[in-house]
Amino acid sequence: MAIEVRIPTILRNYTDGAKAVNAEGATLDELITNLETNHPGIKNRLVDEAGGLRRFVNVYLNDEDVRFLGGLGTPVSDGDTVTVLPAVAGG
């Protein structure tokens, strides 16, 4: 089962510059754990110490923000596209 994960510029140092990589899993959480296996360090940029999505990282399943779905528990399946975008924010 392969799911395409689109990687933003700022995280491409974990993917040897690749804009998109494939990962596997039945939920977003599993997908990120699988991503970590092949791209060590990336999980820490997406998930905080409490195990939730980092506040200033947006993750989308196809074209919906996963915060409006089931967060990290959101089921994913073959053919889905997961997009990571850093939030644009400041003070």
Next chain:
Amino acid sequence: MLSIAQELADKIVAHARADHPDEACGVIAGRNGVPERFIPMENAERSPTFYRFDSREQFRVWREMDDRDETPVVIYHSHTATEAYPSRTDIAYASEPDTHYVLVSTREEGEMEFRSFRILDGVVTEEEVEFLP
């Protein structure tokens, strides 16, 4: 250096004035580093001290830029009570190494500060701004 059409700079300023006292934010998309397409964004925080793009709107805009081979050449926002210089949170959340971060300040009614910065790994570098006719 940021070279930007006066007309686009005027649009940023007008947006900042219109949303004052809340912070205004947006993008100018373009190709090859040339700012061309003005995209005002909603400040999901609606706050005088903070801004954040609405995540769904950001997704749509980013995908549209991707489809058009554009990048966010400029990301702008306003400060409404302080100078047009990146705040600590601006620096902490800056995540586009190739983007010109434009700040304007609406604290003085009669004058407008318009400044541009590169923000990379926590380091702020101000750059010259050239307004093109």
